Amino acid sequence: MKVTVRQIESFLGVAEAGNFSRASRRLSVAQPALSQAVKDLEAELGVRLFDRTTRRVELTEAGREFRSSAGKALEDLQLAVSRTRDLAERRRGRIRVAAPPLLAAVVLPYAIAAFRERHPGITVELVDVGTEQIVEAVVSGRADCGLGTFPPGEDGIERVTLMRDTLMLFCGYQSPFYAATTVRWHELGGHPLITLTRDSGIRLLVEVGFETVQLPMKPAYEVTHITTALALAEAGLGISVLPTYALVAARHHKVAGKLLVDPGIAREVVLIHASGRSVSPAVSAFSTVLRRYAQKLTPRETN
Amino acid sequence: MKVTVRQIESFLGVAEAGNFSRASRRLSVAQPALSQAVKDLEAELGVRLFDRTTRRVELTEAGREFRSSAGKALEDLQLAVSRTRDLAERRRGRIRVAAPPLLAAVVLPYAIAAFRERHPGITVELVDVGTEQIVEAVVSGRADCGLGTFPPGEDGIERVTLMRDTLMLFCGYQSPFYAATTVRWHELGGHPLITLTRDSGIRLLVEVGFETVQLPMKPAYEVTHITTALALAEAGLGISVLPTYALVAARHHKVAGKLLVDPGIAREVVLIHASGRSVSPAVSAFSTVLRRYAQKLTPRETN
DNA sequence: AAGTTCCGATCAATTAATACGATAAATCAA
DNA sequence: TTGATTTATCGTATTAATTGATCGGAACTT
Structure with a gap:
């Protein structure tokens, strides 16, 4: 037989209550179960943990020592369990x-x-x-x-x-595109273009778009951040082709995002x-x- | 259901072995028992502890975290058990x-x-x-x-x-009693007596002895330690009535212990x-x- | 001192947990 | 694809735990 968690919980419960019957109520088990569990634990340890008569139950010296060390270990174990449950329940x-x-x-x-x-x-x-x-x-x-x-x-x-991310045209209120609903790629020719730098995945898609309609892409400005591109567009310095999610950043700028079609360029x-x-x-x-x-x-x- | 020691030992065994079958051999249980135990533990924790296919078993992040904390707690528990066993087996x-x-x-x-x-x-x-x-x-x-x-x-x-402790007479080699086998109380009259101080239990018994044979007790020396009494007797300064266990101390002195009878005074x-x-x-x-x-x-x- | 009242230990029967063996399913290697 | 290996599942048997009832002993009461 081996030492079990239940035995130790029974032992600790009795030690705390100072009384088998009371402990059995607190732990919601039958009293004989406690007698048995404590007896088994004592047999396993080879030492008596309680001096008990029918009237008094108190820890022996070995019991006191075992209580403090085993009690702490059990607490640690339960902490480990509850912390892992926290992980499972997304609390941590x-x-x-x-x-x-x-x-x-x-x-x-x-x-x-x-x-x-x-x-x-x-x-x-x-x-x-x-x-x-x-x-x-x-x-x-x-x-x-x-x-x-x-x-x-x-x-x-x-x-x-x-999400499905579509390339859109972003322009300031001064832009001729500002009133449009959708814009076609070939309409972009001749307008000063604000692009992202070459290391951006977006830049590649924009190049594809211009190639498709066989327009040369001549960036007027090359910027790193989408917000910079939007700020430049807002200032009327040019137009910019950006992914849909730029709309989020565009909320703080006076710029409009228009669907770019022919071709519609999207990615997931x-x-x-x-x-x-x-x-x-x-x-x-x-x-x-x-x-x-x-x-x-x-x-x-x-x- | 609740977390059991066996579940955690199974989990730790599998984590260590990296393999259910190997762990089952090390822990001397059937492999399905481990599958079951780990499964139950995972259900109890609400989280998967191993990423396992039939070919590979490795800890998840939750598993790693649980392993270190629960492993340590279990070690502490086993230490508590083994220390208590040490008490039982008189090693400590x-x-x-x-x-x-x-x-x-x-x-x-x-x-x-x-x-x-x-x-x-x-x-x-x-x-x-x-x-x-x-x-x-x-x-x-x-x-x-x-x-x-x-x-x-x-x-x-x-x-x-x-032990049964009898009053004995201790004397040096110069003493006339040295050759005797037994000595009777009334023979003690007139010899210089070395006694222990009044706070000793022995002293009381000696007084009883002298009273019994109606001899006055006139201590020539009063000492605190038995060894002092023996040293004085060895030097021939007197005789002393001491308990049997003074024989142990007498081994290092040139003194003899003689049975004192009439009356034999003993205590337990x-x-x-x-x-x-x-x-x-x-x-x-x-x-x-x-x-x-x-x-x-x-x-x-x-x- | 005798009766009463608690309380822990024990007993017998039921229920739950666990282990094992056989087997299925899945993965990787050849 | 086959073969070898490993984990998961299933049914059965064994073991352990729980329960309610009862026994026996210690302290309190009268």
Whole structure:
């Protein structure tokens, strides 16, 4: 036979109550069960833990010593259990998110704010890597999940679509496009263009767009941040082609976002996590919040 | 259901082995038992502890965290168990012995030395109290056991007879008694007497002896320690009436111990411990050693 | 001192938990 | 694809735990 948690709980209960019957009520077990459990524990330890007559129950010296050490150990164990339950119930945890700079700067702050409100015990860390390293970071375990657009067929990751991200035209109120509902790519010719720098995934898509309508792309300005691009557009210094999620940042600028068609260029923003590894409760909660948040970002202009 | 020690041991075993089958061999259980135990534990915690396929088993993040905290708690628990077993098996412990000064000085040092050889892990403390307070010290719990001679009918104590202690005459080689086998009380008249001080229990018995044969007791010397009395006797300064156990101390002196008869005055030296309270393993071991040691002290001169 | 009242230990029967063996399902390697 | 290996599942048997009833002993009351 071996020492069990129940035996120790029984022992501690009796020691606390100083009385088998009272302890049996507190622990919601039958009194013989306690007698038996304590007896078994004593047999296992080879020593009497209580001096008991039918009227008095008190700890022996061995009992006192065992009570303090075993009681502490049991508390530690229960703490370990309850902390793990906290993980399971999303009261605690940590998420490391790998995201490309633009998403990290534009979408994530709002999403994280919403997430923290729902799950204040879970900390979110941003893993700052370049766009190409996101998959690697997730597969290697340096990040728990990743955001972005990835070519299909990547190995070792699972993907969840967050939103369909369409290229849009952003312009200030001075712009001739300001009144339009939709804008066609070939109309962009001749207007001063504000683009993102070459290391951005968006920039590539914009180049594809211009190529498709066979217009030369001559950036008037090259900026790193979407907000900079929006500020320049607001100031009437040019127009900019940006992803849908720039709308979030555009709320604080006097700029309008117009659907860009012919061709409509879209990509999927997905959340990825390593396949094989189980999804931690924290990540699954984060995924839920992100999906919900992404729905709110879906452009109303498409309807 | 509740978290059990077995579940955690199963979990730790699998985590260590990295493999259910190997762990089942190490833990000497069937493999399905491990599957079940881990499954139950996961259900209890609400979280997956292993990412497992049929080929690979590795800890999840929650599993790693739980492993370190629960593992440590379980170790503490097992340490508590094994330390309590040490108590039971007399590898560890503490005894507080209350004994009157003479017994403490003459008998106990040897007895304790013998005891320490047998039970090196158990420490023996001497509770230094006057003869009258020994019972009280044991009953109150300040001492685990007591030595001495006590009037019958004391309440709340159990007694174990260690030895029958007879008054003997101790004299140096110059003494006319040195060649005798037994000595009678009335022969003592006129010889210079070395006695113990009045606070000794022995002194009382000696006085009883002299009264019985109606001789006046005129101490030539009053000393505190038995060894002093023996030294004086060795120097030929007088004779001394001492208990049997003074023979132990007499081995280092050139003195002889003679049976004193007419009347033979004896008392029982007993070991006492509190009734009601259980006897700790250490005390019972001490009692055993003391009894054995006391047998060796039984005077050969009585035969 | 005798009766009363608690309280822990024990008993017997039921119920729940656990283990085991056999087998199915899944994965990786050749 | 096959073969080997490993985990999960299922049914059965064994073991342990729980329960209610009862016994026996200690302290309090009268």
